[in-house]
Amino acid sequence: MSPWLEYKTYAAGHRFTRSVKEQSKCYIVRTGAVSIHRQPDDILIDYIPAPTIRGIIPIPDDFESLYVIKIFEEAEIAIIDIDVFDILLSELNLWEPFARHMQLLASLAPEVIFRLNSRRIYEAVRMQLYELMAKPESIREQIIVENFIRAKVQASRSAVMHILSELRKGEYVVIENGVLKSVNSIPERF
Template sequence: MDKKPVPDLLLPMSKPTKAINKLIAAFRTASAPLEIKGKESVIELNPVKEQAKVVLVLDGALNIYRTADNLRFVRAAAPNLFGMQGSPFRYNLYQFRSEKGAVLETLPFSRAMELVSEHQLFKEVLHFQTYLSDFQAYRTNLLISKSTYQIVCAFLFELELMPPEQRLRTSVFNYIHEHTHLARSGVMKILSDLRQGEYINIENGKLIAILKKFPREY
């Protein structure tokens, strides 16, 4: 077992739901339903030879994957919106896929910017962009130069913060693997050790609870 300490989990700022809802309310004066062809439909925010667009997530969620290796970056649940950066570079780094049942609307990026100006929503945009930037930094900090044990512990904390109904539908191993691509053997060994030490309660592959503080060394 390695001897790297497990740092305290630093979490990004809370999702600014109030700011997001204000932006969505303004954008819906000009948005239209976005047709979804099926589960895991890819949403193009900056289609070739088309206007960049903003996508509103009104119900359900989008799953965001890193294009290079298909690593799942995050599940972004409603209310949410994407496309405010207007950056083709950023959108090429990630792929946005809709979940089954997601309700989405869209409007051109240029019109969204006009509405921000008309409704004086610059503060809300800044608040939302700060949240996105913080979350990306959090994910980077979580995955880079960390041991397998540190990463597994961090994602167990993430699972614990989920609403219970969502957490109890989520496989612990699948959640960690989709977000990290860590080897199954290493992840399962750590989970088994944490269960035997009565640090976590897992039933049928689902996290029931974290029972006590994880050891700093593994």
């Protein structure tokens, strides 16, 4: 699609908002990384490195949440109307690759929901440590592990810090200056 798209560079911190009333655009991220946050509860959905497409899944009419796409690392992004995106998919015969992409997203959704809704704080922290470790190093090096976990699981700072401290003592994780450096096999129960 690149020849039909106009990319612009956006600095880290720039934000785009999606809501029921504002969802006619999609964002094709060619370089950099973005994060997605749900408002008003400020839940971090994820950090996503390029290449990625955001804004392609419609928000149901009865949703009151607002979603913020925040530029995490300077990014090249093309913003196009979702109807134009659909036309390009048809004209360029890209519906099958797009459907496979959506199939992959749908298969990941239950896992993301499980991670965000863990019943025990320890389980949620454990899952988020593995998730953060799977991020590219360029993103992970910019993230304070405690902030990342609290933004994802909405737990108290003291609870998260206690668990991280115990995991560091047991040498299950290596954290330097607040940044997650490595994860060893973290026990399922603590």
